[in-house]
Amino acid sequence: MASARTDQPPRAWQRMLSGRRLNLLDPSPLDVEISDIAHGLARVARWNGQTYGNHAFSVAEHSLIVEDIAMMLKPDLPPHWRLAVLLHDAPEYVIGDMISPFKSVIGEAYKGVESRLQGAIHLRFGLPAAIPVAVKKLAKRADIICAYFEAVELAGFDEDEAAKIFGKPRGFPLDANGKLRYGLEPLPVKSAQEMFMQRFEEIEALREAGNNPKSRQANG
DSSP, X not given: OOOGGGGSOOOOEEEOTTSOEEESSSOOGGGOOHHHHHHHHTTSBGGGGOOSSSSXXXXXXXXXXXXXXXXXXXXXXXXXXXXXXXXXXXTHHHHOOOOHHHHHHHTXXXXXXXXXHHHHHHHHTTOOSSOOHHHHHHHHHHHHHHHHHHHHHTSOOOHHHHHHHHOOOOSOOBOTTSOBOOOOOOOOHHHHHHHHHHXXXXXXXXXXXXXXXXXHHHTO
């Protein structure tokens, strides 16, 4: 006897550890929780896990470094756009980190799912669904710089190969050996998760202070 389930549409939601059920095709901001994002990103490996070290280099750690680099590039970046940069890869907490060559093969279907998730995440945390082009460009620039360092320090690329793909970052100091390095060290899952949560809370505190009239008066 055929199962009655065969006539049902495929399940498009995922149960999160917070208890939320997130519809991946039509995500609601109400089903997005930062604890789920931090948990998921800390367990998603960059470079399909093909990196040196005792731990995978997680998307959570990558996101922290991208936000650091963005602040180096634009020190006066307001807290709400800092949050947007920190969350630039947030959809990957449920759809994983698909490497760029494969994204090109999948095409628009993947981009559509990713875009809807990103919009829901932004709205959940008080950001516009679509952030300004200038902020997207800043996040992308910081992301590419981070990818260069990941490539040469963790993923086995030589400098020339990485420079052809990502470009060579400028304005960063050389290490003791005269090499352009960031000093990446893959973190244990729990550490990456906790540091991501801590960064989120720090930025949220700055946003809250900026929205407090008394705080603005105290700061001139």
